Amino acid sequence: MRERILKETMRLIQQKGFAFTVSDLAQGLAISKRTIYEHFSSKEEIVESIVDSLIQHIQQREREIAADGQLGVLEKIHQILICLPQEVEKMDMRLLTDLKKFHYNQWEKLDAFFREEWGIVSKLMEQGMAEGVIKPIPLPLFIDLYLGAIQQMYDSRATVKHQMPLGELLKSIMDILLFGIAAGQGKEK
Incomplete structure (x- = not known):
């Protein structure tokens, strides 16, 4: 039940x-x-179960992606940072604002998870830098840029948040952060 x-x-x-x-x-x-x-x-306990389940799902997917020998390091990072359960992927970004408004403690738990759980990604990024697949960058800066982009989506003035589902939004953010905005010929080395 x-x-x-x-x-x-x-x-x-x-x-x-x-x-x-x-x-x-x-x-x-x-x-x-x-x-x-x-x-x-209580309703709060139901929402807590939903948030806990979401976090557990993301952690499990992170481990699976990191262990996948078929994927390169860059693809692993990309997939991990956009992984969401299927039920959440098509949701509107406004739901995170709703979570913050109606269930602040659960929003804080989810927010803390996104801010603090960087172990697997940090190791993969260090591996990518060592292999020359990723430019040497300060990891804390990358993390802050990623989190800043996500936080911006909570802002009621954000123009794009109503135009894309959450999964598509995360994928676009990651594409820009990992691959930049320059087209193949426009990239300067």
């Missing part, structure tokens, strides 16, 4: 954002609110 509740919660989040109610959830599942509260103590 917990999995059904979480799956329906994800559907409601995609539909209504984080402003959904437990009554909405009960109605969507055709069960009573009491049944939901037998499995979760």
